[in-house]
Amino acid sequence: MTTEPRVLQDSEWDAWYDSLLSAFASTDSAEERELRRSLTETERCLGVWDEGRPVATAGLFSFRMAVPGGALVPTAGVTMVSVAPTHRRRGILRSFMRRQLDDVRAAGTEPLAALTASEAPIYGRFGYGLAVRSLAVRIDTSRAGLRLPAPLAAEAAKLRLRQSDEAASLVAECEAVYARAVPRRPGMLERRPGWEREPLLDPERLREGASPLRCVVALRDGEPVAYARYAVRTRWTESDAPDGEVQLRDLEALDPAGYAALWQFLFDIDLTTWVVSDNRPLDDPWQHLVENIRRCTTRLNTDSLYLRPVDVGAALAARTYAAPVDAVLRVEDDFCPWNTGNWRLSGDEKGAVCEPTRDAADLALSVRELGSAYLGGTSLGALADAGLVAEERPSSGVLRAVSTALSSGTAPFLPHGF
Incomplete structure (x- = not known):
């Protein structure tokens, strides 16, 4: 062998x-x-x-x-x-x-x-850093309640259920929304041909008593602006009160009104008391729309996606930065030594360049930490507090500046595994 x-x-x-x-x-x-x-x-x-x-x-x-x-x-x-x-x-x-x-x-x-990793400790030694986390949620819809601002309630969207025999329409509408949503959130994956079937995979062996997958689409002026795919598992208490759960598979929206309309729909499904999901963004807006957050249980999914730059210069030049940045990073990459060295990163919200340099380093870190911070979901400052990033001139303020520049306005999110 x-x-x-x-x-x-x-x-x-x-x-x-x-x-x-x-x-x-x-x-x-x-x-x-x-x-x-x-x-x-x-x-x-x-x-x-x-x-x-x-x-x-x-x-x-x-x-x-x-x-x-x-x-x-x-x-x-x-x-x-x-x-x-x-x-x-x-x-x-x-x-x-x-x-x-x-x-x-x-x-x-x-x-x-x-x-994505089956076990957390496996891939760090190959330079992959934890870049995306997500939330598992369980919402008591009978007690949490929704408080929709007047502008959202006024800008109503028409909701339409889509059945399995409308598969072509269902896919086209959902994928149109998804494609427009992808660039808005780091970590989202463009769906190449064939991948639109991944979220629709619904084998009976995994349903555990829930219904087949269902879909609701929000339309405005006849155009889809949001969708949710979900299943319903019916349950009853010992006193014969309905206690079913809505199992949210995925939900994407292009505007707050469409988003709110779908959550209102999910909260109001008959014979259910719970909305549950295993994978939602850390900054999912429903958390600011519920009236009683204490009736909503959230659990941090500790690791959703691991990331590593294969080409440090090209990777850092491919994204933009939340604030102007001009700093030299000393990167260590034992597994891909072509990345090891000093890199000058210069950029802002319009673009960036990142090239090898002989200038002295401002920050020192491994490629693993760079992967963790790359999508903006992990603070470079937090990694420094953990002793994983070193500021060569502590009084310079470079760490704070680079950490701010690497941040993202939205939490990164991986919508489905691969």
Whole structure:
């Protein structure tokens, strides 16, 4: 056996994917399998084989991710990484990470790489920093209440339920809203052809008694301005009072009025007492519309997305900055040494340049911390307080200036996994 990865062939996909499922002790449905197969970029997938059987898997998706300023930056989405329990601790994962990042750098088109992790400690040693967190929410709609400002209530949108037999209309309306929403929030992924099916995946085995997926669209002047996809699980108390829950899958809106109209709809669904979601942005506006926040339970999802610059200069030049910045960063990157060195970052809300320099550094940090701060969801100042960023001239105020410049007006958010 060799632990050297090689590129997956189309004819090997089923066995390769079965190996992935086995490593995670998971199963799938025919619908899920067909979708995963259609989205797989075989030429970007790697495997390790032992006696003709795949024992380890890894892949990349070709994404474009929104960054502060609204640009959609090409990003390598690391995915489907697994090693069979019989073949661990042989350096296979490291060989995958090495090959992927070398290939991405050689192609020269993706300055960022991103992933979601099954276990938090795995990928930091390869330079991936925690860049996105989210909220899990549980709202007691019978007691929390909504308080909608008069302008939102006046600017009403027409709501229309969309059924499964309206699939074409449903997808077109939702994707039109989603596409316009993507540049507004860092971390959002542009949906390439085929990816519009990902949020619609609704295998019965995962419903746990809930209804099939439903959709409501908010229209203004006949055009979609917001949508929500959800399921309803009916429950009753011992005294036969309705106690059902609305399971919110995803919700996007282009204006506050459409957003508020959808939340009012979700709060008012008959025979339900709860709205729950496993994945909402940290700054989700409903938190400011409820009358009784104490009837709303929120839990921080500690890690949604990990990010690392593959090309520090190109990555930092691809986004804009909340305040003018001109500073030299000394970046350490043991796994991708081409990033190690001093980089002068100059930019503002209109654009930026970032180039190697021999000038003395103002701040010192690893590429992992740079990845954490890149989308604006993690403060460089907080990382400095943790001892992970060093200000070379503490009295200069550079740390505060760079931390402010890297911030984002909206919390980064990953709408769905990959």
